[in-house]
Amino acid sequence: MNPYHLAPSEVVFKGKWIESRKTDFTAKKNGAQGTWESTHRNKPPGVHIDGVSILARVKKDGKIYILLVKQYRIPVGKVCLELPAGLVDEKETIEQAALRELHEETGYKANRVVKVSTICYLDPSITDDSQKIVIVDVDGDSSENKNPVQKLDPTESIEIVLVEVSELNEYISNLDENVVVESTLLSFSMWNDFIGS
Amino acid sequence: MNPYHLAPSEVVFKGKWIESRKTDFTAKKNGAQGTWESTHRNKPPGVHIDGVSILARVKKDGKIYILLVKQYRIPVGKVCLELPAGLVDEKETIEQAALRELHEETGYKANRVVKVSTICYLDPSITDDSQKIVIVDVDGDSSENKNPVQKLDPTESIEIVLVEVSELNEYISNLDENVVVESTLLSFSMWNDFIGS
Numbered sequence: 001m002n003p004y005h006l007a008p009s010e011v012v013f014k015g016k017w018i019e020s021r022k023t024d025f026t027a028k029k030n031g032a033q034g035t036w037e038s039t040h041r042n043k044p045p046g047v048h049i050d051g052v053s054i055l056a057r058v059k060k061d062g063k064i065y066i067l068l069v070k071q072y073r074i075p076v077g078k079v080c081l082e083l084p085a086g087l088v089d090e091k092e093t094i095e096q097a098a099l100r101e102l103h104e105e106t107g108y109k110a111n112r113v114v115k116v117s118t119i120c121y122l123d124p125s126i127t128d129d130s131q132k133i134v135i136v137d138v139d140g141d142s143s144e145n146k147n148p149v150q151k152l153d154p155t156e157s158i159e160i161v162l163v164e165v166s167e168l169n170e171y172i173s174n175l176d177e178n179v180v181v182e183s184t185l186l187s188f189s190m191w192n193d194f195i196g197s
Numbered sequence: 198m199n200p201y202h203l204a205p206s207e208v209v210f211k212g213k214w215i216e217s218r219k220t221d222f223t224a225k226k227n228g229a230q231g232t233w234e235s236t237h238r239n240k241p242p243g244v245h246i247d248g249v250s251i252l253a254r255v256k257k258d259g260k261i262y263i264l265l266v267k268q269y270r271i272p273v274g275k276v277c278l279e280l281p282a283g284l285v286d287e288k289e290t291i292e293q294a295a296l297r298e299l300h301e302e303t304g305y306k307a308n309r310v311v312k313v314s315t316i317c318y319l320d321p322s323i324t325d326d327s328q329k330i331v332i333v334d335v336d337g338d339s340s341e342n343k344n345p346v347q348k349l350d351p352t353e354s355i356e357i358v359l360v361e362v363s364e365l366n367e368y369i370s371n372l373d374e375n376v377v378v379e380s381t382l383l384s385f386s387m388w389n390d391f392i393g394s
Binding site for chain 1: 198199200201203209210212213214215217219220222224226227229230231232233234235236237238250252254263269270271272273274276277279282311312314315316317318319320321322323324325326327328330332350351352354362369370372377378379380381382383384385387388389390391392
């Protein structure tokens, strides 16, 4: 339930990819007022979920790996270790977007979609940027995945990393100090820390 | 390593809480050009990490719960299920911020900080909004946690939820359709789906 009376939002920046807004609000319970500032992606027509992140399990040489990417993020100013991810195109299902983005960013082809999550919001205090998280299986021993070739946009530079799942925490702990981590991946990796001790 | 030549950023919106920027970039490898649009929180002086999210393990009546919050998020326009979280204040350590925010948002007092994660970025393709994830232990049977009382700002309305850890996935799957989930929490809950089948 919405605890606020909301005034119509004012668009304060209208870009090609995002727009920023100010929204005046009043708490229904006590009349306390404020202004919320937020940023929103411009979505293609008919697209209601901005993107997908992919948890790819790669079975290769009898081991299980998670497929990660490293790329320089201009907003952050650093190289970021992330799940493969991307925006959903017009007229594309979430599954299609996940398989396409995985192939484009990493060159790998998945052979099975294991699970599609509910919608989730990446940073809901400042944006409605949303995604679904998709678990896929990749047969790393198959011929089509022997020499994966990325299909990147001219401006993209993405490094692929295969990390044994059992070594994910150690891998993240030992990252070069110039490499940072994306939150969806980091919290995922903390399950055993939470359960463990 | 930065694969781009970056022009100085242009501030296109300067708000009280956030500012939005445009940054022209040129790929070093091929000269391909573009403009990146991003949003950045205004940080207090001396603060380099915007916020904390708290993975609180509550031991109560012989069971282990995870402590979650539900709150209406104006950018999203819906109630969001989230980890307790908040911004780091000036001259505050991450541990202090985690314990303070947990107490303010939920009324619970933690008795131990178990782990402080590395820095992570919530949505690095559009913002440098950053956090550390802090695991804490809460003794739900102690006298100070028998009747937890929130200390909320006048504009805040936050509902507390205790979910048995073993039932977290089921709880998220069965959320009311008007309630959405934050990404850091959702990916955390998907570890067993990834490992499992």
